[in-house]
Amino acid sequence: MSPAAPSTTRNGRSSIQLTPMEVPKASDVLANELRERILSGEYTEGTPLPPERELVVQTKMSRTTVREALRILEVQGLVRIKAGRAGGAFVQRPGEKSMADTVALLIRGRQIRLGALLETREAIEPFCAQLAARHRTDEDLARLDAANKDIAAAGDKLDAFLQANVDWHIAVASASHNELLSGLMISLSRAIYAATENEGFIDEKVREITVKAHRSVTKAIRDRDPDAAVRRMSRHVHSYAESIREFEERTDIPLDQEP
Amino acid sequence: MSPAAPSTTRNGRSSIQLTPMEVPKASDVLANELRERILSGEYTEGTPLPPERELVVQTKMSRTTVREALRILEVQGLVRIKAGRAGGAFVQRPGEKSMADTVALLIRGRQIRLGALLETREAIEPFCAQLAARHRTDEDLARLDAANKDIAAAGDKLDAFLQANVDWHIAVASASHNELLSGLMISLSRAIYAATENEGFIDEKVREITVKAHRSVTKAIRDRDPDAAVRRMSRHVHSYAESIREFEERTDIPLDQEP
DNA sequence: TGGTATATTAGGTCTGACCGTTAGACCAGA
C-alpha cells in the first residue's frame, strides 16, 4: 500500500492541494541574481557592472529585460547608473537615503499624523542619546559642538535654525554608532523638518529652550553619562512634541489629520 | 535703462550665471507625475492606471519609457502590476512591506550587527507597549491573546514558537495605533526572526520565560496600565537581548561582526 | 604645455513586432 495515497472526495476526485504558484519575470530573475551578488559582497562598492549590451550577451536576454533589472536595482539603491563613456551601473550599498525615501513615502502614502512622527521620535531618540553617551568619539563631539554653534548663530532665521536643529539631532544619532537607529532618525528628522518648516510655532522662546536643551544633552554625552543623556533628551523631545501639539490645538488647523 | 541688464565681461559676453542643471530622464518625469497624483490622493487605492499603450498615446512617450516609469512605481510599492486581460497597474499605498524590504536591504547591505537590531528593538518596543496600553482596542487584545495561545501550543517546535513570537510582538506594535512605529517594528521583527531562526539558543528555559513575560505585558495592556507595560516590556526585550548576547559570546561565533 | 577636435563608449529613447497570460463568452458532451 502506498504510504501517502491521496484521499478522494465525494466527486471521486483526488484531493491534492496546490498553493498558488508564482512565475517570476525574467527581469526579476536577473535583478535577484545581481542583488544577491551585490549583497553577498562579491562586488564591492564602486565596482562597475558590465555594460548593458555585455549583459545581453552573457544572459541571452534582451536589452529591455536587462535594463528593467538594472532599473529595479537602481530604485532599490543598490546601483548608481551613469551615462556616457566609462558610465554604467556602479555598485552601491543601500544607505540612509533609500531608507529616508521609503519612510517619506510611507508617511505621505498613509497620511501619517505629525503626532505619530513625534511619538516615534520620543521612542527612539532618548535611547540614541543613551548609546551616544556610551559610545561617542571625539569626532562625534565635534559635530555636536558645531551644530550647537550653528544653532546659536542662527538668530531669528528660521531656515538656519531648523537646519542646525536637524544637524544636531542627526549628530546625536550618528554618535550612537548604531547604523540602523541613525538611519531611522535621519528619516524621521527629515520628515519632521518637512512637516514643521512652514509652521509658525517656532518663536523666540522655543528657540531659546531648544538651545539650552541641546547644550545640556551635549554635556551629558560629553561626560559619558548615559542616564543623564536619556533623561534630558527624553524631556527635550517630549516638551518639544507637547508644544507642537499645543500649537496645533491653539491654531485649530489640524493638518494631516486622519479621516 | 533696463532694470537688471546683465553686465558684460571683458570678452564682451554676458555674465549671466547659471547653476548646474539636472536633466531628468523621461521615465523619471512620468514616474514623478504619477507618483504625485497617487500620493495626493487623486487616485484612490485599487484604481487602475491606464494601460501602457494608452499612456503612450496620452504622453507621446514610447512604450519603453512608460514601462520604465511603471517599473519604478512598482518597486517603490506604489502600484501593483498584473498581467493578462483586465490587468494593468493598480494603485497601492505603500505599506509595511516596502518598509520591511528596505530595512532588510539596509541590514544586509551594511552588515548590521544582530546586536544593533536588538538595541533598536529595545528602544522602540517598550514605547510601543506604552502606547498600546493607552490605545488598545478589544480587537487588539484578541490578537494578543491568540498569539499567546499559539506560543503556548507551540511546544518544542521552533518554527511555531518563533512565528507566534513574532505575531505577538507585531500585535503589540499594531495596538499602539501608530502606523509608523508598527511599520518599523514589523520590519525589525522580521529581521530579528531571520537572524535568529537558525540559532540554537532557544531552549526550554528561554521559551518558558518568554511565555511568562508576554503574558505579563499582555495583562498590563489589558489593564490599560502604561507604566507597567513599558516597564515589563523593557525588561523582557532587554533580558532577551542579553541572553542572545551571552549565547553569542559562549558559542564564540560572532556573526555579522563589524570589521 | 595646454587647449581643442574627434572618436569611442556608454546609457536613453523609439519603433514595431510577437509571445504568454488571463477574463469572459460560448459551446459540447456526460
Next chain:
DNA sequence: TCTGGTCTAACGGTCAGACCTAATATACCA
C-alpha cells in the same frame, strides 16, 4: 447541470534593431 474545450480580445512581457545623446579618452594642433 456540471465539466471541460475553444475562441477571442485585452492586457503586460519580451525581443531585435535602430538612432539619439552624453561623457570621456585620446590624438592632435597651436
